[in-house]
Amino acid sequence: ALSDYRPHLIGGFADENVNELLYLDLEQEGAIAVIPLADQLKVEQNLPIAPTVLPSPTEVNYPDIPDGELLGYLHRATEIKEGGDWKAKDNTVKSTEIDQQLEDKYNFPFCDKVSTATNPIDWGELTKSGNAPKACLDTILKRRSTRAYSAANLTLEELKALLDFTYQPQHYIEQGLDGTPDYFDLSLIETFIAVSGVNDLEEGCYYYAPKAQELRQIRFKNFRKELHFLCLGQDLGRDARAVVFHTADLQKAVARLGDRAYRYLHMDAGHLGQRLNLAAIYLGLGVSGIGGFFDDQVNEVLGIPVDEAVVYITTLGRPRRRL
Numbered sequence: 001a002l003s004d005y006r007p008h009l010i011g012g013f014a015d016e017n018v019n020e021l022l023y024l025d026l027e028q029e030g031a032i033a034v035i036p037l038a039d040q041l042k043v044e045q046n047l048p049i050a051p052t053v054l055p056s057p058t059e060v061n062y063p064d065i066p067d068g069e070l071l072g073y074l075h076r077a078t079e080i081k082e083g084g085d086w087k088a089k090d091n092t093v094k095s096t097e098i099d100q101q102l103e104d105k106y107n108f109p110f111c112d113k114v115s116t117a118t119n120p121i122d123w124g125e126l127t128k129s130g131n132a133p134k135a136c137l138d139t140i141l142k143r144r145s146t147r148a149y150s151a152a153n154l155t156l157e158e159l160k161a162l163l164d165f166t167y168q169p170q171h172y173i174e175q176g177l178d179g180t181p182d183y184f185d186l187s188l189i190e191t192f193i194a195v196s197g198v199n200d201l202e203e204g205c206y207y208y209a210p211k212a213q214e215l216r217q218i219r220f221k222n223f224r225k226e227l228h229f230l231c232l233g234q235d236l237g238r239d240a241r242a243v244v245f246h247t248a249d250l251q252k253a254v255a256r257l258g259d260r261a262y263r264y265l266h267m268d269a270g271h272l273g274q275r276l277n278l279a280a281i282y283l284g285l286g287v288s289g290i291g292g293f294f295d296d297q298v299n300e301v302l303g304i305p306v307d308e309a310v311v312y313i314t315t316l317g318r319p320r321r322r323l
């Protein structure tokens with residue numbers, strides 16, 4: 001059965017070989033991830049649960065690169081060439097090197113704190129083969145990005161449920177879900193949430209502390225107008241009741257892991273975004289990712305520390321039903 005296969009995200013691979021294998025037009029395209037499916041029932045196929053391989057030397061000196069060319073540069077600079085000078089084994093990031101912070105990164109003295117501890121979402125019955133909740137598989141098939149939000153608020157319980165599913169996978173082991181999903185390095189990703197319509201939660205901007213399971217308020221106002229602008233004038237940003245910002249300390253990531261970290265951080269943020277998507281759709285809420293935003297202004301307006309570069313935004317609200 002398909003559900004016996006465990007996908008394993010691989011970011012460290014020889015780009016040139018993969019691109020060639022797929023007959024990609026190198027001017028136009030390049031592989032960014034490889035996902036082998038391993039049969040969990042065959043021991044020899046079981047992939048070790050280990051952090052990703054760091055394939056190239058850590059590069060921290062960059063030339064000056066104009067804004068629009070940065071992405072292409074980073075992608076090329078982190079390419080692994082056939083026969084190139086890399087040794088996967090020696091460069092494997094050891095889990096001990098990954099920050100196993102005991103505390104959440106940000107704590108603000110005297111800030112208001114709201115606990116997000118809650119009962120995990122109940123995903124119901126497992127499939128016949130018993131590998132995953134049926135409702136979760138159905139939700140994956142059903143998931144769509146919401147295109148417009150209504151004026152109705154979310155409830156605090158709903159927001160807590162979304163956060164619990166996304167950041168506390170260990171709460172879902174008993175429901176047949178993976179308690180330790182593959183990530184590159186979640187200690188480099190932080191979460192901020194601009195709240196403009198959640199019942200029983202003050203409007204403003206919050207840091208989400210996943211270890212403490214609480215929201216820590218850093219700004220006190222309704223940012224709806226600003227969010228509209230920050231999301232390049234997209235109505236989704238204005239009408240969402242909560243907007244989640246995934247950020248990363250790029251300097252720290254690059255210093256530790258080289259510029260290839262840039263690729264992996266986006267995958268991790270995308271993975272978190274996808275968990276928000278699944279939980280929201282299952283709960284009948286609206287959700288959409290946003291990749292179009294003004295990077296620097298987001299920090300300025302919402303009070304997100306300057307070291308944190310926004311890598312991905314997820315908007316949440318109630319879907320506007322068609323009349």
Ligand SMILES: Cc1cc2nc3c(=O)[nH]c(=O)nc-3n(C[C@H](O)[C@H](O)[C@H](O)COP(=O)(O)O)c2cc1C
Nearest residue numbers: 143144145146234236270288289290291292293312
């Ligand atoms: C990384 C990412 C960035 C996105 N950025 C935007 C965006 O800026 N504006 C928008 O309206 N939708 C955005 N979307 C939603 C996509 O338009 C939507 O996912 C795509 O049309 C596929 O539809 P589906 O999600 O319903 O399968 C984004 C989705 C992803 C995954």
